[in-house]
Amino acid sequence: MLxxxxxxxxxxxxxxxxxxxxxxLRGGDGPLSSxxxxxxxxxxxxxxxxxxxxxxxxxxxxxxxTWRNQAGQISELRAQNEELERAVxxxxxxxxxxxxxxxxxxxxxxxxxxxxxAEVIAVxxxxxYAWTVTIDAGxxxxxxxxxxxINGQGLVxxxxxxxxxxxxxxxxxxxxxxxxxRVATTEEIGIVAGTGRQxxxxxxxxxxxxxxxxxxxxxxxxxxxxxxxxxxxxIGEVVDxxxxxGQLTRVATVEPFVDVSQLSIVGVVVRPPRExxxxxxxxxxxxxxxxxxxxxxxxxxxxxxxxxETNDDETVDDGASTEADAP
Amino acid sequence: MIVRQGLVIGVPLLIxxxxxxxxxxxxxxxxxxxxxxVVTVVAVALAMGPVQGAFAxxxxxxxxxxxxxxxxxxxxxxxxxxAIGFVAGYIxxxxxxxxxxxxxxxxxxxxxxxxxxxxxxSILGSPRVLWDSVPLITLTSTLYGALLAPAVVPLMEWLxxxxxxxxxxxx
Numbered sequence: 001m002l003x004x005x006x007x008x009x010x011x012x013x014x015x016x017x018x019x020x021x022x023x024x025l026r027g028g029d030g031p032l033s034s035x036x037x038x039x040x041x042x043x044x045x046x047x048x049x050x051x052x053x054x055x056x057x058x059x060x061x062x063x064x065x066t067w068r069n070q071a072g073q074i075s076e077l078r079a080q081n082e083e084l085e086r087a088v089x090x091x092x093x094x095x096x097x098x099x100x101x102x103x104x105x106x107x108x109x110x111x112x113x114x115x116x117x118a119e120v121i122a123v124x125x126x127x128x129y130a131w132t133v134t135i136d137a138g139x140x141x142x143x144x145x146x147x148x149x150i151n152g153q154g155l156v157x158x159x160x161x162x163x164x165x166x167x168x169x170x171x172x173x174x175x176x177x178x179x180x181x182r183v184a185t186t187e188e189i190g191i192v193a194g195t196g197r198q199x200x201x202x203x204x205x206x207x208x209x210x211x212x213x214x215x216x217x218x219x220x221x222x223x224x225x226x227x228x229x230x231x232x233x234x235i236g237e238v239v240d241x242x243x244x245x246g247q248l249t250r251v252a253t254v255e256p257f258v259d260v261s262q263l264s265i266v267g268v269v270v271r272p273p274r275e276x277x278x279x280x281x282x283x284x285x286x287x288x289x290x291x292x293x294x295x296x297x298x299x300x301x302x303x304x305x306x307x308x309e310t311n312d313d314e315t316v317d318d319g320a321s322t323e324a325d326a327p
Numbered sequence: 328m329i330v331r332q333g334l335v336i337g338v339p340l341l342i343x344x345x346x347x348x349x350x351x352x353x354x355x356x357x358x359x360x361x362x363x364x365v366v367t368v369v370a371v372a373l374a375m376g377p378v379q380g381a382f383a384x385x386x387x388x389x390x391x392x393x394x395x396x397x398x399x400x401x402x403x404x405x406x407x408x409x410a411i412g413f414v415a416g417y418i419x420x421x422x423x424x425x426x427x428x429x430x431x432x433x434x435x436x437x438x439x440x441x442x443x444x445x446x447x448x449s450i451l452g453s454p455r456v457l458w459d460s461v462p463l464i465t466l467t468s469t470l471y472g473a474l475l476a477p478a479v480v481p482l483m484e485w486l487x488x489x490x491x492x493x494x495x496x497x498x
Contacts, residue, residue, distance in 0.1 A: 122348035124396045125360035127441045127464050129448070129455040132396035134348070160398060168396045175455040176398075196457045261355050 100265035103152020108267060111232050111277040115150065115267030116141060121166070123263075129196055131157075131174035135266060138165040146228040148220075148269040154234035154257035154281075155179070155220060156266050167268075171260055172235070173198060180221035181235050181254075183212060184279045189221050192235055192254060198261060201236055201254040208250050214238050217282050218254055226272025234282050335491045336371050336383045339483065343367045344390045358467025364391055365440045366475045368412045369433050370483035373424070375494045377416030384412030399444075400451055407443035411436045430476045437472030441465040 023031075101117060108115040118137035124130050137143050139162045149156040149169050157171040170177055177194040181203060190205040205212060216238045222231025240253035343363045352360040364387045372380025388405030391397060415436055419428070441464050445456045487495045 122396055123352040124398070125347060125352050125362070125391070127359045127362065127444060127468060128397065128399050129445070129453070129457060130398045132398045134396040161395065163395065166395055168398065170398060174398075175457075196455050 097265060100152055104150070104265060104267045107150060107152055107154070107233075107281055111230075111281040112273035112275075113148075113150070113230055113233075113267075113269045114271040116143065116270050117265060117267050118143075118167075119265055120169075120263045129175070131171040131177075131194070131196065131260065132160065133169050133171065133263060134166050135169055135268070136166060137268060138163045138167050140164050142270055143167050143268055148226070148228060148230045148233065148272070149266050150230075150233055150269060151258060151263065151266045153259070154236070155229070156258050156260075156263065158228040159268065169266070172256055172258065173201060173260060179229055179235065180223065181218040182221045183210075184217040184219055184282055186211075188212065192218060198259075199255055200239075201256055203238065203252040203254045205250060205252070212238060212241060212250075212252055214241060217279075219279060219282060222272070222276060226269070230269045230272035232273070232277035232279070232281050332375075332379065332491050332494060333382075335486060336375075336379060337386055339371075339486065340364065340367055340383060340387045340390060344387070344394060347391075348394075348396065356467070356471070357463075359437075359441060359464040359471065360468075361471035361475060362437045362440055362468050363475060363479070365408060365411065365437050366433055366472050366479045367483065368408050369415045369436045369476075370480040372412045372416030373419060373429065373432070373480060374484045374487040374496065375416070375491075376496055377413045379494060380412030380416035381409050382412070384408035384410070387412075399448065400453070403444055403447050403451065407440055407447060410443070411439055426477070429480055430473045433476035433480065434469040434473035438465050438469040441468045 024033075104115065104117060107113070116137060118135040118141075120133045121136045122134035124132045135149075143159060143162050145159055145162055147159045149158060155172050157169045157174070157177065159167050160170040161168040171194070172179065172192075173194045173196065175194050175196040179192045180189060181192040182189045188205060188207060188210040190203055193202045193204070195202055203218060218235040218238070220229045220231055220233040220235060223229045234257050236254040236256040238252045239255045241250070242252075243250040343366075347360065347363045351363060354361075368380065368383045368387050371383035385405050385408065388402070388408040392399055392401040392404050415432055419432055442461070445458075445461050445464075449456050484495070
């Protein structure tokens with residue numbers, strides 16, 4: 001049985017509680033609400049302090065619950081990371097391929113060549129001294145022997161052998177290769193022969209008296225029917241001339257535009273243009289820009305003259321120009 | 328048994344030739360292309376003996392000469408590699424072989440292959456051989472061969488032990 005004191009204390013507490021309830025239910029800004037806000041301000045502060053102090057422990061509890069999943073999470077993230085890295089790498093190489101194709105398309109459009117893009121998949125060993133590569137297009141894709149192979153920089157070589165799904169291309173710089181070349185902006189022609197070295201070709205002018213200066217660009221002269229070499233394809237730039245004008249053996253060293261150590265995307269010219277694109281495929285040169293603008297009318301006149309000589313039927317030209325976007 | 332030996336020799340050579348033209352020659356290393364085929368030929372010779380080495384050399388040369396993008400005279404590499412395979416198998420006594428000796432013989436074989444093909448090509452009238460770059464090619468080929476040897480030779484030995492133990496020379 002409870003003592004009297006106890007009963008009184010209980011009764012007081014119950015009454016106080018009920019008073020609180022009634023006061024609170026009554027609403028308004030009574031003394032209770034101000035007391036409450038004062039107290040809660042203090043306890044709130046205390047709680048924040050305590051939370052800060054205990055945070056290592058509480059977060060440890062958190063960490064504890066995820067402990068088992070962490071190994072899984074790490075490996076998951078690692079896999080994700082690897083995948084992203086691969087995507088980044090691939091996008092870089094995709095962009096490089098897209099750029100190479102863009103360049104090729106620019107050349108093909110400028111020269112109105114119909115090209116079939118292909119990729120270099122194998123290169124002959126250096127100790128064979130033969131500059132030959134395998135591309136991933138063959139007779140099934142419409143490749144035939146003696147077709148011209150180009151890329152965005154210029155002439156790469158010609159098709160030597162054709163299999164069903166691959167072809168062998170002999171590069172311009174191979175010692176067995178010889179191309180008819182023309183000095184851009186002039187009518188001087190000669191023979192460009194490979195030396196087996198990556199950075200030099202020999203150019204022998206047919207006319208020993210012809211004028212030739214360092215820095216001249218060479219384009220292909222073009223074979224009959226466009227095989228093995230279609231006309232107007234940039235070959236390289238004259239970097240050295242040995243012998244003086246008039247000498248019988250006057251040979252110029254030509255640096256090819258195409259860097260064979262970085263061949264990837266190439267285009268096989270499956271149909272040469274109907275008219276010689278002349279120098280239009282050569283990349284524009286800054287110092288010549290103004291000159292070209294001045295000489296534009298002159299060039300146009302020259303081209304007309306050339307067309308009259310080679311093409312009797314002018315409607316053929318119109319046909320050729322509409323086909324430029326076909327490939 | 329002969330067929331199985333042929334496969335143990337032929338399949339690695341085929342793989343080596345494909346790696347050589349699609350990967351090693353495209354790395355753009357200075358000088359020669361690492362001559363994985365010659366290294367494999369010597370590995371066969373060391374594991375099985377001179378006759379198998381010669382056969383491997385012949386096969387390797389035929390593969391590289393026939394498969395694209397080769398434009399060399401078919402058979403040139405066969406002759407040179409055949410000689411290398413035979414000699415390597417003949418002069419090296421497997422019982423007192425050391426790792427350094429093995430590396431040296433592979434390096435020498437690569438040098439011999441570079442020089443040999445250049446000489447034979449020239450004799451046959453190829454316009455391509457650049458004699459002033461032959462020393463660099465030979466030297467780098469030797470180096471690359473020596474680097475490949477410690478990987479390829481034990482692998483070939485292991486393959487022989489697993490698949491054609493009857494011809495394995497005990498080292």
